[in-house]
Amino acid sequence: MPHIPRRTFLKSSTLTLASPFILSTGLKGQNRVAANDRINVGIIGLGSRGFNLLNAFLADPRVQITAICDVHDLHYRDREWGQGTVFGRIPARTKIERHYGEQYKSGSYSGLLITSDYENLCQRDGIDAVVVATPDHWHAQCTLAAIQAGKDVYCEKPVTHYFGEGQQVYKEVKKQNAVFQTGSQQRSEPLFQHAVNLVRNGVLGKIKEIEVGIPPGYDAPQGSTEVLAPPVGLDYNQWCGPSEMLPYMQARHHRWWRGHRAFGGGVLMDWIGHHNDIAHWSLDLDNDGPTVVEAVDWTFPETDVYNTPHQYTIRCEYENGVTSTIASQNKLGTKWIGENGWLHVSRGKLSASEKQWMDLKYNPGKFRVQEVPSHVGNFLDCMKSRQQCLAPAETAHRSITPGHLGYVSHQLQRPLRWNAKEEVVIDDQKANELLMATSYRKNWS
Numbered sequence: 259m260p261h262i263p264r265r266t267f268l269k270s271s272t273l274t275l276a277s278p279f280i281l282s283t284g285l286k287g288q289n290r291v292a293a294n295d296r297i298n299v300g301i302i303g304l305g306s307r308g309f310n311l312l313n314a315f316l317a318d319p320r321v322q323i324t325a326i327c328d329v330h331d332l333h334y335r336d337r338e339w340g341q342g343t344v345f346g347r348i349p350a351r352t353k354i355e356r357h358y359g360e361q362y363k364s365g366s367y368s369g370l371l372i373t374s375d376y377e378n379l380c381q382r383d384g385i386d387a388v389v390v391a392t393p394d395h396w397h398a399q400c401t402l403a404a405i406q407a408g409k410d411v412y413c414e415k416p417v418t419h420y421f422g423e424g425q426q427v428y429k430e431v432k433k434q435n436a437v438f439q440t441g442s443q444q445r446s447e448p449l450f451q452h453a454v455n456l457v458r459n460g461v462l463g464k465i466k467e468i469e470v471g472i473p474p475g476y477d478a479p480q481g482s483t484e485v486l487a488p489p490v491g492l493d494y495n496q497w498c499g500p501s502e503m504l505p506y507m508q509a510r511h512h513r514w515w516r517g518h519r520a521f522g523g524g525v526l527m528d529w530i531g532h533h534n535d536i537a538h539w540s541l542d543l544d545n546d547g548p549t550v551v552e553a554v555d556w557t558f559p560e561t562d563v564y565n566t567p568h569q570y571t572i573r574c575e576y577e578n579g580v581t582s583t584i585a586s587q588n589k590l591g592t593k594w595i596g597e598n599g600w601l602h603v604s605r606g607k608l609s610a611s612e613k614q615w616m617d618l619k620y621n622p623g624k625f626r627v628q629e630v631p632s633h634v635g636n637f638l639d640c641m642k643s644r645q646q647c648l649a650p651a652e653t654a655h656r657s658i659t660p661g662h663l664g665y666v667s668h669q670l671q672r673p674l675r676w677n678a679k680e681e682v683v684i685d686d687q688k689a690n691e692l693l694m695a696t697s698y699r700k701n702w703s
Contacts, residue, residue, distance in 0.1 A: 302327040302376050305345050308328075330497070345512075399500060420695075445535070445627075449606070454540045460623065461598070471592070471604075516528055535654070550674070553573075554573060669692060
């Protein structure tokens, strides 16, 4: 989309709903799926990650994107106005209409629902699946509204902002028999699948320790801390939604919002759903968890702009004798230390004490995790088959549970004994109260 001067980019910041969805029947190519067989998708959240998913769903010929929702018309994320990639409702509409317009003889496309009301999108007849790519504090609200309206859901990680929300989401998924995929896309990448196969087949021998490495949090404001009026085209009250409406500033908005607990759980909760998810997968603990969790060595930035940790370690013990550390000072990725050697995997790199283990053609044994062509593709396949996705809701919730418990442990300054089956802290009423607490604004639940 070409650069648009701020003063002219939108004469009116209000977008009206489009007319009913209509498509030309004259296809330019033969690769499109018949209209009755297409999966109609709505997307909530059109920032950087939302556009990544928009591109992935547009690329699949089984999909028709029929609705989009965001509370910001047009923005450049954390960059200066007009610099870099443009995001928001307007560029998303332009991208979708251009993409589909090129595939029809008419050269144009109309009928896309454009809204700032997520409930309007979720209640829309004819939508089969909803993609949730909002900041974390909106995940549960949008997901539950979609599932209860009979839609399947692809939701970014962490699956929810609060622990209790995660329980409610995975239980509602089961109740509604919905298909749910969490955006923990490392499960669909060959290096991570190979690493899990090695561990699950016992190639490393008995696992003694796991080191989960995730990046440090913000040690200082990542943008301007000047308190400003929200920009034209942004409904900031709705952007805050169920969470506290903090004074608007760049340092807590696009990209940097997760530094404050009102909106996210910091870099800790951003990344734990990736590398600790792989650790749990390798131990066959998708629906289980640790027995002891303790937060140690947490430090926080010297600013009131953020209240999430800069450096942190979470120590975990598991019933099978494995211990783990989830730490900002561990090497990024997941490392297993076993009786026969060690193995480390991160995005794009696999290393090990035995060279042969790094060969993806190496046969580790009979067990194999499910191999899928793509994370989005797996979601779409499961919508058709009604089978469980590679990263289902309960798995995603339990992968990040040590992070939720870490926050409680840090606040109470004591280790927590965890009953993973019942999902309660043992003999610790205060810890359970903190774990289940939310901080919704009035009239939100």
